[in-house]
Amino acid sequence: MAKLLTAIVDDHPIVIEGLKVLLQNEENLQLVGGFCNGSAILSYISTNQVDLILLDITLPDINGIELCQQIKDISIATVVLILSNHTERSIIMQTIQNGASGYLLKNSSVDELRHCISEAVKGNICYSKEVMEIISRPSKNHIQDMPRLTRREKEILALIAAGKTSQVIGQELFLSPLTIDTHRKNLIQKFGVKNVAELIMTATQQQIL
Amino acid sequence: MAKLLTAIVDDHPIVIEGLKVLLQNEENLQLVGGFCNGSAILSYISTNQVDLILLDITLPDINGIELCQQIKDISIATVVLILSNHTERSIIMQTIQNGASGYLLKNSSVDELRHCISEAVKGNICYSKEVMEIISRPSKNHIQDMPRLTRREKEILALIAAGKTSQVIGQELFLSPLTIDTHRKNLIQKFGVKNVAELIMTATQQQIL
DNA sequence: TTTTTTCTACTGATTTTTAGGTATTTTAAT
DNA sequence: ATTAAAATACCTAAAAATCAGTAGAAAAAA
Known part of the structure; x- marks a missing residue:
């Protein structure tokens, strides 16, 4: 089995570097680069194959939720895994709606990250423990979703x-x-x-x- | 010169791991551990020497601004460098007021981080480029500081x-x-x-x- | 093309906020 | 003990927001 070509999109260089190192020892992953903004990854995937993208929501240019959609438009086969700090139920749901295969909070453990990656590439949707709770039993802060505004x-x-x-x-x-x-x-x-x-x-x- | 005993405090395991790896090759640094919350680092420094702490503002238990003060209360010689996402002028100022030796945004480059660490241990106060701009020429979003409310x-x-x-x-x-x-x-x-x-x-x- | 949604605009009545003040009492700081 | 700050309360009047409706035109979706 060929190694999964993997890209990281995050506006924090430290997070990118950290993830790179954390994942460089993974047997089945091949890192192709880190990107600080949405347009960089979009232009990259138009000319290169990428199997897996770890994607942040907060980016300097494009919103990660929309970016997810755009990535899937260009390359439907690319698996997108969201790695974000946003705990809003509505945001999580929107990313999945837009084609993401999973959602992790940045305070997830490294094991959870590994697990979600392996599930995602198998075609399953996978959430970190905390995210699972947010979408399952809506707590105080996540009761009402965002109404659709014109x-x-x-x-x-x-x-x-x-x-x-x-x-x-x-x-x-x-x-x-x-x-x-x-x-x-x-x-x-x-x-x-x-x-x-x-x-x-x-x-x-x-x-x- | 002995290596600087360095601790990382951040609620994101991924950031901790990333920083660890990024800094492990530094000649003059000796990492003593990563901590996910305020009380962990406080109890550690009460019994162990730590020369440098990289500190996040957002933590699960204690607010980083106050934590900074508490760290300096326990160990005045420990240099605290803030590594945060908060761009509010008032927050930056408060951390410095509470004894921090510098402030970096998480989207700083790795070089900036290195530079600020070396400046901070020399006894200087050091900001990343973006933070410097925030405190120097207050832009639209940072015009007025937080008024003191009763x-x-x-x-x-x-x-x-x-x-x-x-x-x-x-x-x-x-x-x-x-x-x-x-x-x-x-x-x-x-x-x-x-x-x-x-x-x-x-x-x-x-x-x- | 039909249907639905969005955007537009109105009436009339009521409630709430905002702007200009002044002023006494309580609490905290020196 | 004195001063300063905070919290309390009031007046008048104008401006703005909210409630409860209706309804036609334009744009988007089916």
Whole structure:
């Protein structure tokens, strides 16, 4: 069996170097490189074969969730394993939805990493212990998932978070302030909150802002 | 010259392992261990000599900023170098105030890490390039430091973030709603924002909520 | 092409917040 | 013991947000 061509994508050089060393002794892995951003790995896989990618969510250019999708678009056979610090249920789910084969937190043990890699290349989906708990029994912080927001809603949410009133937002977007009020109302309803204070709080917790 | 006895404190095993390997070839360093939490390193240094500690801010038990102080209380000669992801000016300043000899972001290059270690053990304070920029020319996100909030203000800020109105907060704290309005006003003024939306946004960005 | 979703805009009433202040009491620090 | 800071509470008035609806036009999906 040929060695798995493996790439690491993480914005922390130290993590990349660390993972490289940790994995260089693995019998069935062949490291092809470490990448600090999304475009680097995308351009690499367009011309080179990569069997396995260890992918971080937080990257300087592209969001890891979308990057996952783009990787699978270019190379459907490449197995993507997420290695992230984000503990939000919705983020985990989105990555799997976008074709990832597993999700580990960075505080996973090295054994867990090894195990998940071997499961993932077998075609199974694999989570680290802690992630398994997050997706199984939703605890206090992970009760509600992120509501689906429309483009306009996201735009207006950001402007509200910047402290702008409906009047001002209306002027900026060339819309009636009454329209902004409607969006405001819909945002509050979608998030199931009582007012903007709670709205902004919830949205930031869910990484929307 | 004897080798520097060096410890790594980070809640990510992968980072610990990575740093270990990266530093094991350094001539003048002798790694004494990796620690996943604050109490582990504290109990270690009470009975063992440690010359240099690479310290993360986010830890499962104790906050790294306070841990830094506690380390220096036990062993004033131990050099502490912060290795963190937090880019908030106030956090950086607090660690230095608490006795740290330098601050690096985790996306620093390995060379920068080496350089900062050598500077720190010489007795100098050393920052990575990016951190230097944060503390030198405060950019958009780091303009204002965290204002000093009183106990009451923090308490009320949290209740506002939970979506409660002044009426409700007043009832809960057995205070006049007018008093809550005053605190609300003071919070908005202290943070230099226009309304609660921006207040909550700013407060979360500065890790106060 | 039809259906559904999103975006737009409105009415009217009510609640809440914000802006300008002032002022007394309590608590903490010197 | 004195000073400074924090916490309390109030007034007036304007601005903004929230609630509870409806509804047409545009865009996207089926």
